[in-house]
Amino acid sequence: MPSHYVHTACQDASTRAKSFLRLKKLGLAERKYPEIRRISIWLDDHLWKPNGLTSIKIATHKGWEIVKFEPHKQYWKYINRGWKLANETRIKLDKRNRQLVIYLIFIREVEKYKPKGYLPIDVNENNIAMLIDGVAHLLETSMEKLVLGYYYRRRKIQKKYDKLYGAKSRIKRKALRKLKEKRKKQDIKWKLANIIVKVAYEKQYAIVLVKLGKKPANNMIKKIKDKQLRHRIFQASFRGIQKTIEEKAREYGVPVIYVNPKNTSRICPIHNAPITYSNGSRIGRCSKGGELWHRDVVACWNILLKALRGNGSHAPSPAGYNLDATRMLFGSNATHDPIGIPKSLWARWKSLPQTQKTTVLNRMKR
């Protein structure tokens, strides 16, 4: 075989060993020694070459061998958007289906632009609020319902099959897989991230997120006593959504800024006075000015102000743009009535439609 196979095999083995040692140090390794169950072959630039768009050449003991492949639909997206193939690739023999699976790696250089403005995002239990040029939009997510729903369904399956077949049965795993929980949650996150990042990209704005502490879902989970469930909710919700937004932003070169989450929904951005919410209501009253505020809208304005004042982690504070924000607030009537967009609607969007305001309101009225 060409000697580079030995080389890449050694590289592969040492990466695996390194990650095993790291896990062991953290006490996360289950076994004494690393065990390899899935084998794939790494090919460096001496072992493979692209050959047109739907085949590659692979170096073998008999010389170059041409392998035609059937691309995944995602492949054309990357090709058409100008991504380049990396030098390395990976192949795997799928014995059961008698297939050769080729993993191609795409790379693209993206330059972050200088933001012309900010798009503040507030991630809540059941919606994502964003403030586009003074108009608040609430994308309904029903994350709480989704996470809890899956949790209970999963537990029901577990109980049923554990009783019948024991804790480690194959049939249980199959039933759990059928829920497609991970994929469905991921799907929602990608759709949200896509809409948000595209708004920011079109306006050449920076996305402003709240810096999450160690327990970001505290409010949502404080009623839940079950430890495992709390953990899952924490995992599934806020951080996951923020991470997906970040990743999508990287793809488009959209800068992401973080601000301190302290008091974002509690202080009136106009009067700098506390807002009081009566028993669990999402509408509160400013204790100084007496005006009404929607909780998520306040949060967005405060996140924006924090970004403008530059007290985020690395937020720039552009001169001149700085602090007429309060006047901006007074001038805007839209502050108090956010545009609510139900999930059934945005889930079918690729980006926020241009005429979204009128269409959404009309449809919601209907």
Ligand SMILES: [Zn+2]
């Ligand atoms: Zn006020």
